[in-house]
Amino acid sequence: MDVLCTDKTGTLTQDRIILEHHIDVSGKEDIDVLDLAWINSHHQSGLKNLLDVAVIKFAREHRGVRAPQFYKKVDELPFDFVRRRMSVIIEDIHGDHVLVCKGAVEETLAISAFVRSGKELVPLDNAKRRELMAMTCVR
8 A cells, every 4th residue: 555545524535445456465466365355344244344345345346256155154253452453254165264354464463473475375574574564654
């Protein structure tokens, strides 16, 4: 993200967020990132925030939405201000469970041990954490 502009009343932003890119840890556009974001936004039972609405709208308009019948929600950990994230656990058609979290970048990176780079899981060390945090800085 290069620029994120929001305002409390919605006067400038029209009370909406527009998703323009979905990138992986190397900064490249990655359809799997959109899929995971959609899974989380679609399956959460709480109030959908502006980011959820933007993800769902983008997926619908640009590539279609993953069919909900392919995923069954198993559980949900709602957002709280201590963890600063919310998570859903889904089951795919093979019976595999996947935990999909969204939340504050620094909190998520702090509890993560690996990142996916392409199809590989690679250890997440402090240097990579700093690199990923630098990618998220609002300019």
